[in-house]
Amino acid sequence: MGEFARRVGVVCRAIPSGKVATYGQVALLCGFPRRPRQVGTVLGRGGCGEVPAHRVVNRQGFLSGAAAFLAPGGQRLALEAEGVAVSPEGIVDLKQYGWRPSGAEQAALAAAWEDE
Numbered sequence: 001m002g003e004f005a006r007r008v009g010v011v012c013r014a015i016p017s018g019k020v021a022t023y024g025q026v027a028l029l030c031g032f033p034r035r036p037r038q039v040g041t042v043l044g045r046g047g048c049g050e051v052p053a054h055r056v057v058n059r060q061g062f063l064s065g066a067a068a069f070l071a072p073g074g075q076r077l078a079l080e081a082e083g084v085a086v087s088p089e090g091i092v093d094l095k096q097y098g099w100r101p102s103g104a105e106q107a108a109l110a111a112a113w114e115d116e
Contacts, residue, residue: 024039
């Protein structure tokens with residue numbers, strides 16, 4: 001597993017149940033703010049081990065990782081099981097369900113990257 005994929009895995013595992021993050025947010029927290037598409041690629045290929053990939057949506061809250069799930073609607077079902085409301089159009093309200101990592105969470109991630 002490459003370093004970027006490892007970082008994606010660490011960040012995705014930090015997203016709490018019942019919350020979502022965007023691909024761009026994950027990239028930023030990984031220390032690579034210009035790589036949101038690569039986050040999607042890593043998640044789609046399962047390149048970072050067991051992670052809650054269903055908690056990652058596009059910047060507008062759309063469910064966009066359908067190809068990474070075994071069954072159609074898998075992302076929706078997994079989010080709804082955690083209490084995240086998904087509109088009929090497949091959109092999550094980022095104001096309500098968006099993950100806003102605390103300063104301590106951000107510092108812990110930054111420290112993990114510095115130790116490399």
